[in-house]
Amino acid sequence: MTFDLLLKGGHLIDPANNIDAGRDLAITDGRIAAVDADIPTSCAGKVIDVSGLVVTPGLVDIHTHMFATSGFKNAWAGDRSILPDGFSFRSGVTAMVDTGSAGWRMFEDFRYRVLDRFETRMFAFLNIVGMGMVSNDMEQNHQDMQVDPAVAMGREHEDVIVGMKTAHYTGPEWISVDRMLEAGRRLGKPCMVDFGLFPSERPFYELVTQRMSAGDIATHMFLGDVPWIGPDGQVLRYLYEARERGIIFDVGHGGGSFYWRNAVPAIEQGFYPDSISTDLHTWCMNDEMQDMTNVMSKFLAIGLPLEEIIRESTVNPAREIGHPELGHLSIGAVADVTALNVLDGDFAYLDVRQGRVQGKQRLRCELTLLAGELKWDWNGRTGTDWRDLPPDYGVRNPKGLIMPPGEGGASR
DSSP states (O other), X not given: OOEEEEEEEEEEEEGGGTEEEEEEEEEETTEEEEEESOOOGGGEEEEEEOTTOEEEEOEEEEEEOOOTXXXXXXXXXTTTOOOGGGTSGGGTEEEEEEEEEEETTTHHHHIIIIITTOSXXXXXXXXXXXXXXXXXXXXXXXXXXXXXXXHHHHXXXXXXXXXXXXXXXXXXXXXXXXXXXXXHHHHTOOEEEEOSOXXXXXXXXXXXXXXXXXXXXXXXXXXXXXOOBOTXXXXXXXXXXXXXXXXXXXXXXXXXXXXXXXXXXXXXXXOOOSBOOOOBOHHHHTTTOOOHHHHHHHHHHTTOOHHHHHHHHTHHHHHHTTOTTSSOOOTTSBOOEEEEEEEEEEEEEEOTTSOEEEEEEEEEEEEEEETTEEEEETTOTTOOOGGGSOTTTTOSOGGGOOOOBTTTBOOO
């Protein structure tokens, strides 16, 4: 058998298939064709040496903001968003989910300008507010929180809309949550809640133990305003009750939602995230969050096992958004693949208020493949020594390569 591409000599971590061992990975026609301890190089048209790297499924980031084309100033659905391809592949991410930047009024424009134009696999949670995240004032607008048009939009674009979202609502009422949940139930899709503050009338514990249902996602899990640790130093019981109800806990690091004082004791006591995500936007990418591999590295620094980190960054989030075809390297699966270098050294990691943790390792993305096609090669592993290439490589038009007289070329 001849394969299109062979990744040779890597350490494969594929939690969906319980693989954590040295394995070669072969790809044909954009799909996983073989996984074995030793696949001969003669079987592949191209071989990439990934010795010393950890090979994983392509990373799935379920909390990002990508509506950078809306034209709104200083808005999450606007100037604070990013366009995906420039930030996904370099951090090993092959699938991104926009979390509520667009609501039902804006979604068709969002799809036309972003979701249908870039290579990264893209999905979206639909904001219950029709205008989405164009301003904080708009996110408080009860009149724009309409269930029927949201459900209609979700059904029309069910191939990319993976659920419903409410965010940044500051009022004492549960209206944004209740309407989001109604739309989500009618669509048969999960709901994600993204609040930075919790008034006394609608506390977080009530949200996750009474309002939300199995499969719904509480993002920003390590937010400062979420009660985590009791006077005895133990993780509070209501969080276990919420997990027992099937509530999904997502990291959603962002620029204001990750605190070591919550994350460290939770990890030490075995309360792990269900999924690791970035809340990627222009503010946090240039601050403490940085990118997906940096967030993953933070959990490595506080003792979360690497296999678990990969699980929470691949198969878990893929299943949470209803796309189980992603996040694993099973035979026949689409060949979205990431190769990570686990760097040893002294590294410091910051939470969103400059709290620091020292670590001994950092994850760096070296290679990213999307459907078997190379999208990122940080260390030039796929290249050829230039001296081994044809003498005229890079010349697009030999007839136009006109040498000056007396400089080795024929005179006119």
